[in-house]
Amino acid sequence: MLSRIDQSPLYRVANPRSIVFFGGSNKIESMGTNILMSLLGMGFDGPVFPVHPKEKTVQGLTAYASVLDLPVTPDLAVMVLPTASVNPTIEQCGRMGIRQVVVVSGGFKEVGGEGPTLEYEMVEICRRYGITLIGPNCLGVANPHHKLNTTFLPFEGRPGFIGLASQSGSFITQMFNYMARHHLGFSTAFSVGNSACIDIVDCLDYLGACPHTRVITLYIEGLTRGRAFVETARAISPQKPIVALYVGGSPAGRKAGSSHTGAMAGPDRLYDGIFRQAGIIRAANLTELFDFAWVLGTQPKPRSRGVVIQTHSGGPGAVAADAVGRTGLTLPDLSVQTLEALQPYVPHTGSVANPVDLTFSKNPMDFFAAIPKVLLEDNNVAMLMVYFLIPLPVIRRAMAQMGVAPERLESEAGQMVAEYARAFSQLHLQARKPVVGYTWRGLEERFVQLLMENGVPLFPEPERAARALAALVRYHEWRKVINADPVTG
């Protein structure tokens, strides 16, 4: 494991001070131009030098006819070139002293014919010059903390704490919007493409040492350095959670063997075991990958498996309880002290079992402050899951009845919602226990957005909330076992 991030060969790939760009032009229909615009659009701090055989300027920047004409030696070269031009250009970059290259271009090992030979030559050139190369056939890197984006889509949102190493570039660039909507963000995301030189293990190693990365996500279709992968993951996971999505291991992939063991050893079963051994939490799908990362990256260690559900509606509480039970988490009874402390807040229609179903709150603010506070102080309760229903139309209606002038309804209702959100977020920050919410209201609603902004994971269904909490528990239970082990701990 790396002790410092700048020891990684990927350091200047993810944190370049200057970039030479091959394949950008003034034609918007080209892939290269789009990627260059993504890079410039993010406001990369250092100089960007476009290389173009004919144009004098590219996207408003002075263009150079050849890399050899550049005034300085850039840290990183990004190539979106026709396949045949790639290797000669890497060679030129190598001679120039450029030591980091991203090759977006395809047409190598992923296709037949000349492809594999060209990729072999690429590796040889990189070896000769000591070049760290990502790709080919990839989308490179997004490091929002460094205003770096070599992918197709313009960056949206903000820098965050989720590291990603992916065997699909789409899950970097096409997730910007998804992340932004959930107030999440990548710390650094790598698309490894064909992994000619740098593979997912190198990226994992980098993200393990990356100070912006609180949780690592992996998208894996197949590994080529299996044992190195396990060793690297094992060294990182006791300190930093790793979540992985593996696809490509359906039972159809099983080989016929002479033994039962051979016949039953499908890749899915194998990866499942390997992940567990390395302390990696496995996600069943892409949504879960980021759900788990969200909770693992924001929530503290739960002391046990006990979840308390807080709701003011019966059905939503019951389905949450069902979901929690299915994940193997428990619904403990509340302590006598908690029951006493809740008394003043619970109307006679309410229930103080678990789920705590308030039916309604005498004072609406109690639901966001006093009640969750009491629940979180209970020693039986390790985690809190809250159902949120804050419909603005109802608040406006009530305010109108109370005589608020029509022109002030919108702003007063908004203010009230903001106060609820502030109170709950405050509690969440002080709780030292995992807290998540769920709602079927829209993600775009102000209350939901405010909670997410303050780091409360909020899910559009209780099943996702429960599975994410279960993933958090699984990670910390594993960590406890590993750290107690005199050999590996």
Next chain:
Amino acid sequence: MNQEINMPAPGKILAEAIDRGQSALSEFQSKRLLACYGVPVTREALAKDAGQAMEIARRIGGPVALKACSALLMHKSERGLVMLNLKSDDEVGRAYEKLASAAGFELEGVLVQEMVDGQRELMAGLMRDSQFGPCVMLGLGGVLTEAMDDAVMRMAPVNENDVAGMMAGLRCKDILGAFRGQSPADALTLVAVLTGLGRIGLEHESVAEIDINPLVISPKGRIVAVDALVVLKKGKSHAVTH
């Protein structure tokens, strides 16, 4: 140079089988190899004639099983080459004669084996993956192995934590605990079985796959390999020890 003198027993078992051009070890050889790595196996011996079979059966005491034994036999029970619960000299003698002629080719011998009492059947195994190298498996065993498809895997070497995780990861994990009046499975022995399988994979390139099935849990929780198969790597049949 004659290395045979210093050759550890497992290496010798494998080297001899490879010398003879075998593609797998017989059940008897398989269990001898596994026993070297701490896997508890049934008490058993090879008989070359009916008299020997009866003598071994008397030594074992109680009812015995007889099995045709050859490296060419990978699926004995499906071919009717296993006879169970034989109690008298007479039964053992007749079973011997039947099995010796039934296979249709020359056997290594007929294996006379203690009957192990236990309804709980597991399977344990070893396979090799191109990426992860030797990997071990634990699962529900017996005739329902494939039908239930309940198994978990880990990369070798495995430690106690890994094995605990494997046990907890089975759908049928409840049969490993106190179950219908029977004692919990001896977890330390399960650890020994799986670490042993992993070590064989790491130490012997010539071993391609291993099945222990069934790995029986007795009512008292004792764990015993009742049947085992060690498959050797292909293309090694002409390798000889120098």
